[in-house]
Amino acid sequence: MNLFSDCPAGDKDCLIKKLTSNRITHYDLNHLMQIATSDDLKSITQSVFDMDEATLLERSAVEGATRWLNSLKNDRRKDLYVKKIQHTPRPELKKVVAEGDSWFNYPLILTDILDWISMDKNTAVFSLASAADWLVNILASREYVNGLSVHQPDFFLMSGGGNDVGGMSRMALMVSHRFNETSELTHSAWAQHLIANAHEKPYLLSKEVSLDTRKPDEKRWNKAVGYLSKDFFALMMLFRLQYYSLIHSLLVGGKEKFPDLKIITQGYDFLVPSDNKGWGINPFKWYIPVLRWIGHGWWLKKPLIFKGLSGQELQLDILYACMYFFNEMMIELEEKFMELHPTAKGRLFHVDSRGLVQKNEWTDEIHPQPHKFRTIAQTYLDCIHGQPSDYKHVYRSINRQKP
Amino acid sequence: MKISYLLFIVVIVLGTYLTFTAWAILQGNTDSVCNFWPDADCLEAKFELLTTLQKRQLLSTVHLDYCYLIFYPLLLGIWVYREMQAQASVLGNIFFRFCLLVVVVLFFSDITENILLGYALQDISYPFKTLALVTRLKWISFAFILLSLLIGVMGRKTGLFPLSLRLKNRIE
Numbered sequence: 001m002n003l004f005s006d007c008p009a010g011d012k013d014c015l016i017k018k019l020t021s022n023r024i025t026h027y028d029l030n031h032l033m034q035i036a037t038s039d040d041l042k043s044i045t046q047s048v049f050d051m052d053e054a055t056l057l058e059r060s061a062v063e064g065a066t067r068w069l070n071s072l073k074n075d076r077r078k079d080l081y082v083k084k085i086q087h088t089p090r091p092e093l094k095k096v097v098a099e100g101d102s103w104f105n106y107p108l109i110l111t112d113i114l115d116w117i118s119m120d121k122n123t124a125v126f127s128l129a130s131a132a133d134w135l136v137n138i139l140a141s142r143e144y145v146n147g148l149s150v151h152q153p154d155f156f157l158m159s160g161g162g163n164d165v166g167g168m169s170r171m172a173l174m175v176s177h178r179f180n181e182t183s184e185l186t187h188s189a190w191a192q193h194l195i196a197n198a199h200e201k202p203y204l205l206s207k208e209v210s211l212d213t214r215k216p217d218e219k220r221w222n223k224a225v226g227y228l229s230k231d232f233f234a235l236m237m238l239f240r241l242q243y244y245s246l247i248h249s250l251l252v253g254g255k256e257k258f259p260d261l262k263i264i265t266q267g268y269d270f271l272v273p274s275d276n277k278g279w280g281i282n283p284f285k286w287y288i289p290v291l292r293w294i295g296h297g298w299w300l301k302k303p304l305i306f307k308g309l310s311g312q313e314l315q316l317d318i319l320y321a322c323m324y325f326f327n328e329m330m331i332e333l334e335e336k337f338m339e340l341h342p343t344a345k346g347r348l349f350h351v352d353s354r355g356l357v358q359k360n361e362w363t364d365e366i367h368p369q370p371h372k373f374r375t376i377a378q379t380y381l382d383c384i385h386g387q388p389s390d391y392k393h394v395y396r397s398i399n400r401q402k403p
Numbered sequence: 404m405k406i407s408y409l410l411f412i413v414v415i416v417l418g419t420y421l422t423f424t425a426w427a428i429l430q431g432n433t434d435s436v437c438n439f440w441p442d443a444d445c446l447e448a449k450f451e452l453l454t455t456l457q458k459r460q461l462l463s464t465v466h467l468d469y470c471y472l473i474f475y476p477l478l479l480g481i482w483v484y485r486e487m488q489a490q491a492s493v494l495g496n497i498f499f500r501f502c503l504l505v506v507v508v509l510f511f512s513d514i515t516e517n518i519l520l521g522y523a524l525q526d527i528s529y530p531f532k533t534l535a536l537v538t539r540l541k542w543i544s545f546a547f548i549l550l551s552l553l554i555g556v557m558g559r560k561t562g563l564f565p566l567s568l569r570l571k572n573r574i575e
Contacts, residue, residue, distance in 0.1 A: 287503075371496075
């Protein structure tokens, strides 16, 4: 045992146990992140999701009509991809392989992020994304490895984690039924470090009107943080480990295979729990009530009600805290990764979409309306085509919003 | 065969029909007006002229029509959807998403027209006013979609209207 660790040296089981109970030290978490093998990740995933791997993969699998519709959209994108790359290579044409969830592939009516990116004539997108896909599934199937090997793209776009939180009413596990005066945050030095990071390293740019733009809204954060359960923090730590493993396998483990590959990760916005049917008189928004027949209300709102958290404002604040934390986790992870592996500098980016989509600009609980997807896509395009970032490796969608 | 070719054929055939109808209207042929933009009176007058044999023949055509009217709004819907996904401007994208709704309106007005026509030909009821209304709705929604597709595709191919994303960015 050393001064910074609670576990005997080399005792991975102890580290995993500490992680799943949200009692792991910051040092141990970083240590586990670097030594965890894929079997360890499976073991942590089983503990966090409280089910064996086969059951988890079976339940999270994308099947039936969704799978068919996903493949229809991806097939069309592949045609477009081939059309773009089949002519003489142009230096300005960037090849992109994308893997992820419904923010990258919403198969009906909505024009999602990849649709908008595909419209740029200098960007060829090969999509492996599937609506309703879980990060755990994406990592288990490793479809992206083949995609990257075959296409040798300039960029790999990754959007995953949303369904791991919102699928199978799992949002109910992310919260406790009553406010804890001593929140789970206080037990996690890593989580506290993340929030301190946000306070101490503000987005400092000419475009920023305030030094506070990276800090959480204290009122909302304080109201919600006491409700976040240890499972939430454990899941965030699992995401950190999973993303680290994925990025490491491509930028460090696969440096000979993918010497010039760059990765862009996705951060989502503050999702809005709602079960409103979305009826209105604007004929241009006709699709909202139609799409709200699909899962709307069941991803976030109802699981929170199951836990007795019925107040609309409280629900919004809880999702604010969750998504705030998820983005900070991704930003910090990538910073840490580049600190550990300096060769990754300039090859790892994060799209921070927090605060872009207003309360009335959501198609349903978890998907923005298409014009907001377009702004996010523009953020990706700026990153792909070498525009300067907003903060270190972070591109902020809100700065791409047209007034 | 590519869906776009199939759609092209459908559009050409229907476009030709519309042109001839419009020509007949200009020539003063009121029957064509009644086909294209009917009112209850002209439908009733037309209906009274039909013999029993003609009614039976028309009824079998109406039944055949069901296959067609499921098929063509579906194709049209796919085309509109694809056009929507190709529109780089937010306005174009929103507009074609609205067109998807118009395709649904077209489908339901067409199917209602067929049902009501079937009733009249079987002497069950004679809702000529509603029949005239849904026929007008069918044609106007159909013309709206075709015109939108024409403008959308032309604009996208020429890059003039609406402005493509790249062109717009360059100007900005």
